[in-house]
Amino acid sequence: MKKFDLPQLEDFPIESFQQDLIGWFTEEMRDLPWRKDQDPYKVWVSEIMLQQTRVDTVIPYFNRFIEQFPTIEALATADEEKVLKAWEGLGYYSRVRNLQAAVQEVHETYGGVVPNTPEEISRLKGVGPYTTGAVLSIAYGVPEPAVDGNVMRVISRVLSIWDDIAKPSSRKIFEQAIRELISHKNPSYFNQALMELGALVCTPTSPSCLLCPVREHCHAFHEGVTSELPVKTKKKSTKRVRLASAILVDSSGKIVLHKRPSSGLLANLWEFPMAEVNAFSTPREDLVRFIQEHYSEQVELEKVQLDKIEHIFSHLVWEVDVFVGTISGSIKEPGARFVTADELEGDYALPVSHQKMWKSFKAERK
Template identity: 65%
Template sequence: MKEVLKNIDEVNINDFQRDLLAWFSAEQRDLPWRKDRDPYKVWVSEIMLQQTKVDTVIPYFNRFIEKFPTIEALATADEEDVLKAWEGLGYYSRARNLQSAVQEVKAKYDGKVPDSPKEISSLKGVGPYTSGAILSIAYGIPEPAVDGNVMRVLSRILSIWIDIAKPSSRKVFEEAVRKLISHENPSFFNQALMELGAIICTPTSPSCLLCPVREHCHGFHEGVQAELPVKTKKKSTRIVKMSAVVLFTEDNKVVIHKRPEEGLLANLWEFPNTEVVDLQSPRKQLEQYIEKEYRMKVAINPGVITTIRHVFSHLTWEIEVYTGKLLHTKKKLPRLEIVTDEELSKYAFPVSHQKIWKTVVAEKTES
């Protein structure tokens, strides 16, 4: 720890803070979660921003806050509605953990977001980064908030050559932030490091000539800014072949299924589908799967409508899409619904299944 941070003692901390904060005060983007310091809104924004770009989050944040303006509103909402508001944003456990944590805040902390590291870190979905972000931004408490931006920026400024892909690296950067952070304005300091990483000190080809803290940057002075940070690559993803079918009833309703409570796309809705094992007759395999699992008699039309690729961070689905008819079903099973196309809009679907529906609708209107 001492050796990797050897350059930190050469940084003029007062000047560094001054230059960084002056830049952020002048250049910070006008973002919807920066309009006030409501801890709830800061919290929502930080959860949404996990592994997600600012431009993607903005419309989701605005809609979410409009629909669930307060802790009370989110705590008492239906999970279905929360997931619908999250639809398309990804990492859906974030939404369920957030609502669960908000309910805990309502019950345990009288509806006030706690302001101690220990209490706030114990909330579902709140890890070291989010904890520090909320404490510093909403409460002005000088805690580090180390995300990918901060690790990249500080690895360059301090010329730190450890692998930022390793979980153990984060504590090195937390240690650095604890030494560098402004106690007068920890909120702006943390946000400024992230803003710098997002706008100037970008992953490839950083704009050093525009950088407000270039003068303090060891990586720049050594000419190695483009080689930092050190980040090992992750393994490539595996491909899984899937088949899916949009089943219509006589009166033009469709069959949908709610995914399991845990795992991939948990609690989202989908069209009946299964992994293709029988490469010779995937259609028959899908029919048999549906008859067995859903207790339905179905007739799947021959011929694949389209093939949809759904790329996740750790695997890829290749989905062959069919249409078909629901011939008979005995009784209503849990997590299974037969709905009109209008009612479909109330249910949250993963992006791939939204595409399935759009393609099938386009196909139908043609004929």
């Protein structure tokens, strides 16, 4: 059995690399709220929030979330709706549902202590290979790889690895590389330093190689191919979906909200009644038909459309024609309820697309 799968590691000065990297991080690391201590719970929350999400976006969410749910116990026993509301606008909402479920398991099964082995922690909902390594190394000092997009970019350049990082199978190559490279003396700083380097210096386009602490160890830099790495195939374009939605008000001024299904896109979030638009009919026709079938026959939409919104997701685009109307009579749809404007804003988590509609409604109405 060979010692290294990667021939680039044969003569690689591992200790020197570790020293340069960790030394740089010690001096240059950003002052971030989840770095104030190594509370495994807070490290965990931050890692979930940071999945596919930028540091600057996460900071205010993290501070509010920890203030509202300071401990495992607090989050485990919190009301689901309040937890979702705290996540409103952050996206990938299954993250927070999985997080609360996992925290409840830690609360009940592990006595409120986040487990410190790869086997146990990776069994928790929403904790995949990256988060497993991140929490173990940062909170517990366990030398496990934490391979995210930053790490794949940095290591692909340092070791001149030309595998397509968009392929799931490539992650294992980088994990193996990190297992060889990682500092056993300070796994936490080693992993964080790689990510920090990717975020601040070894950026996707025009990396600041002249400021890089590991430039001398970097194969791509010496070969002049930093702009060609990492190799990443691009994803195919998004599909478009035509929708129509209505802000419906009853005689007492309350507004109709509908709770989305517990799985799929924007699961468990609240929205204004919304219908898909058939290719051969108008938004207004399909919307009125939908509302009469699912809510009440007694609905009247205003003649002039309120707005038209385009909302872009990762894999699709919503084109929403927005209407305003009045509604009366009993409501058929069991997932619906009437709420005041204050309740809508304070108690119900809405996707950003529907927040845009609400904002438009309020602007029109004042």
